[in-house]
Amino acid sequence: MPKHISAIVVALILILGFASPVQAATPRSSWVENEIYQYNHPFASQLPQELATKMQKMTASPFAFYRGTDHIFYRDMQTLPSSDFVNSSTSAIWLEGDMHLENLGGMRDSNENNIFDTTDFDEGYLGPYVWDLRRMAVSIMLAAKENGLSSSDAQDVVRNFLDAYLNKMSDFKGTNDELSYRLESSNTNGVVRDLIQKTSDKSRSSLLTKYTQLNKNNNRIFQTTSELQPVSSSTYSDIAGVMSSYIASIPTSKRYNNNYYTLKDIRLKLGSGTGNLGKYRYYLLIEGPSSATTDDRILEMKQEGSSAVAMAFRPPEVIAVPGLLPTSVYGNQEGARVTIAAKAMLSNTDPLVGYTTVNSIPFMLHEKSPYQVDFDYKLLTTKSKFIDAMGYAGKVVAKNHAISDKDYDAAIVSVSADKEVTDIVSGSKALFKDEIVNFAVDYTTQVEYDYKSFVNAYKQGVTL
Known part of the structure; x- marks a missing residue:
């Protein structure tokens, strides 16, 4: 040994x-x-x-x-x-x-x-x-x-x-x-x-068509489907109320003007992934770079908990294992931990990556990218x-x-x-x-x- x-x-x-x-x-x-x-x-x-x-x-x-x-x-x-x-x-x-x-x-x-x-x-x-x-x-x-x-x-x-x-x-x-x-x-x-x-073949308009629609007032809103569910008025208000906190989590060098983050609609997203099923996941529609409906952005807002990796450093308590990530690094906010991890391991990171807390639940936010293509091992x-x-x-x-x-x-x-x-x-x-x-x-x-x-x-x- x-x-x-x-x-x-x-x-x-x-x-x-x-x-x-x-x-x-x-x-x-x-x-x-x-x-x-x-x-x-x-x-x-x-x-x-x-x-x-x-x-x-x-x-x-x-x-x-x-x-x-x-x-x-x-x-x-x-x-x-x-x-x-x-x-x-x-x-x-x-x-x-x-x-x-x-x-x-x-x-x-x-x-x-x-x-x-x-x-x-x-x-x-x-x-x-x-x-x-x-x-x-x-x-x-x-x-x-x-x-x-x-x-x-x-x-x-x-x-x-x-x-x-x-x-x-x-x-x-x-x-x-x-x-x-x-x-x-x-x-x-x-x-x-x-x-x-395939990534290069993707477009923002396709993503917006998949998840959103224009209402009778020509405003873009989310569709309602089995996977995109409306939220209660209280949940909508709670999320709207922490948008300023999310914006503040983005470094000033990557922060857009406040209009960019104007919240237009929210849905609860169901059925995504595997490991995180059971945790809250919301899609947020925001204004984007202009008032046009063609350049709106979709944010994915994911509930975060402790990293599973941390379990390897927990009981039995007789083992003193070094290497834990000090909570001071991420202010004891698990959404911040995920944000830092993404920035650490990716180059040219999504400028919309950030975090916030809703009713004591930590969330990480990032753009639902129009260009992402999942890897299919089959x-x-x-x-x-x-x-x-x-x-x-x-x-x-x-x-x-x-x-x-x-x-x-x-x-x-x-x-x-x-x-x-x-x-x-x-x-x-x-x-x-x-x-x-x-x-x-x-x-x-x-x-x-x-x-x-x-x-x-x-x-x-x-x-x-």
Whole structure:
């Protein structure tokens, strides 16, 4: 066991009998049922039907279950052994936190570049860099199996993902290249390039047509559908009342005049995503750059809670694990935490990213982009397509980690992540890849056990 692991953690590992970074997967039905209930039940009182939708979505496949249960992953990170390739400098860097294939996508940044990047930062937090790699590696294994690839081929895809990550981190070491690095149509191929090109085909008018309409007074308002529901007058008033707080959360250098943020309509958005179902999500229609109805903007306003990553640093309380993100960094406002995480890990960030609080509930706001295209892993129908796409995913995760280190805010992360990761893995790439792949193979089996436990409980009508 490497010297950099604390004596307390070493003692715990010896007591529990962990001798390597892999622990044999095992069925644990009661534990899984309880974990899902404890995490989700607080939302049953506010949006019970959304919570029911979440549970139904998670029955679709082990991948869908994994996507909706990042809290289980981080409960396991709390007790599973650390990595031989983590030291004090690499144990507290910015993590995306819920790194999986469907949190990647095509987008347009604020400088009008169409790119492939990370699309969600709700779980953004500090932790060991390998946690993002582990979580993505398991998602690759699950998606590859669902798409008909063999375990051996899936492991090759994971190794390629890791190679791309390590090579890009090495490229970044000693340079500032990460600050301008982006994946666009000129330096991508295959499914990823197709995705970026779809981004360029999108338009604001199409998004407005999809969600809004002009009323008899020629004012733009939201449509009312099964997924877009009117809010009560009190909720409308509460949200309108915190718009000034949201505007104030945007740096003055990126802030538009107040007319830009004039609130025109609100809807409760239902059915979006998986992991966040049960939390409030609103769409806000605002004026935009002019009084014309053609350039209105749609804001997505998402309820935020504690990052699931933080669960890995909670009880048992005898373990003193460093690396927690001090609440002072984000003023104990979880919407602010997500805002900071997005700014740390993205270049040319959406200028409408901000946060506010409604009735003691923290929210993060950003533009519902007309140009975002979600990544569809079901298009990866062959090993070569999978390898190609996940090579780009490795580069994205490397960029996330490298750009969010001391380059972003040295008061939060004081080291150069690209240097520290490159140095600690140097000369041991094969061992590093073996460690992550072995973890992914074993943990994929654990997810499959947990999924089976969940589906059985769901079918039996257990309250989850």
